[in-house]
Amino acid sequence: MRTAIVIGTGLIGTSAALALSARGVRVHLADHDAAQARTAAALGAGTVEEPEGPVDLAIVAVPPAHVAAALADAMRRGVARAYLDVASVKAGPRRELESLGLDLTPYIGTHPMAGKERSGPLAATADLFEGRPWVLTPTRDGDTEVLNLALELVALCRAVPVVMDADAHDRAVALVSHTPQLVSSMVAARLRGADETAVRLCGQGIRDVTRIAASDPAMWIDILSANPGPVADVLSEIAADLDETVQALRGLQSADEAKRGAGAGGIEDVLRRGNAGRERVPGKHGAAPAAYEIVAVHIGDQPGELARIFADAGQAGVNIEDVRIEHATGQQAGFIQLTVEPTAAPALTAALRERGWSIRQ
Structure with a gap:
């Protein structure tokens, strides 16, 4: 993939554009709100210039209700060799496209399982999809080249491809x-x-x-x-x-x-x-959930405290599997919960106490 166009520069579209641009793909940005597209471009997601000819891949990143219309418009204008959408619903938009009588061989429905509470291009990050499932819903009449381009997009965004039926999705x-x-x-x-x-x-x-x-x-x-x-x-x-x-x-x-x-x-x-x-919710890296121990440490709300405790854990040779901060009501302090392998918990506890940290039992 050398060129792409992202239609819809919200959180998902801009994040995909940032990831592609960072990996050398020339990305064109389009949005019904020109100011939003310019914001995405200013963030380094691509250019608002029109492509000179068909690009390799069109990524339609608009709300589900507008997917069919945006895809149909892009296909009729021939803006790309392949098309996909990233809407969180798959069956409905495809049925709408079928009802329009379009040739859907250059299209595949997809859905990256990633997001934030915030929306818009300013919330976007190039690493939004890293390690996250990205669902692909190919059909029998789909073109293999289109599926390959979709898989390349997933790889460039460092996500994990998952193939599903649209209704099952x-x-x-x-x-x-x-x-x-x-x-x-x-x-x-x-x-x-x-x-x-x-x-x-x-x-x-x-x-x-x-x-x-x-x-x-x-x-x-x-x-x-x-x-x-x-x-x-x-x-x-x-x-x-x-x-x-x-x-x-x-x-x-x-x-x-x-x-x-x-x-x-x-x-x-x-x-x-x-x-x-x-217990069925996947654990780290999508693997089966593992049994971990939590080491809770009192921590002050001041610059450098998080860096210090992580450095101390590293010095102890302990890998932190997960972390959570529990804030104390009305106080400039709280507890940081360090999730570690059970065998590592005693060593981490001892090492942190030796370095002056207060451990909650």
């Missing part, structure tokens, strides 16, 4: 992406009218659950409008669990010992099913 993202967004927003909405005293008690758990609730509503309306059925199916199952959990909690309030026992059993059931589901 839409059901999958309903479960692992679209429904979590709504559930996160619903939980966060409870905070809107909550007493200030309650809000001040927010800890890491509520921050984890509500992080993605900061996402752009307009963007999610576009996404959910393109995949309402599968999302509604998952939410219906969650609603059934919620009903059962509410009844179990009411049972725990009862004076009847049998009802309290049944209530406790119902709560235990949902928690254990949650344990089992959580």
Whole structure:
């Protein structure tokens, strides 16, 4: 791939353009908002100049509702040898394209499983896709050269290709992406009218659950409008669990010992099913989840503290698998949770204590 055009310079489009430009591909940028395209160009994502002829690959990075129209326009103008989109829904846009009677042999639907709560070109980074799954949904009538160009794009963005059927993809993202967004927003909405005293008690758990609730509503309306059925199916199952959990909690309030026992059993059931589901979430590098130990260290909120603790861990010869910071309410301090291999935890604890760090037991 030597040339490409990115149509739609939001978070995903600009990030892909930055990754391609960094690897020597000449990228042309187009957007219905010319100012947004110029912003992406100023960031080093490419040029707003029109290509002189057909480019190797057109990447359509617009909301799902506009994918078919943008692709159809690009195909009719012959802007590229191959075309793909990066929308988070796959079956609907393809059906729309088929209804337009277009030759779809030069097209493949794709979806990089990466994103942020923030949108727009200023949120974009060249490494957004590194190590992330990038779904490809080829069909029997697709051109092999188009699939190869899509795979090259994935490789240049350092993502991991995953081949799926379009409908299976839409059901999958309903479960692992679209429904979590709504559930996160619903939980966060409870905070809107909550007493200030309650809000001040927010800890890491509520921050984890509500992080993605900061996402752009307009963007999610576009996404959910393109995949309402599968999302509604998952939410219906969650609603059934919620009903059962509410009844179990009411049972725990009862004076009847049998009802309290049944209530406790119902709560235990949902928690254990949650344990089992959580264990299936892929771990580091997409591998099966591993059992790790957490070493929690008191850390001050001042420049250089993070660098110092990582350097000390490195001096101890310990690899940090993951990290999380738990902030202390109203204090210029908190705890950093260092996730390590179980065999490394005692050595790391001893080494950090020797260097003056306070370890939380």
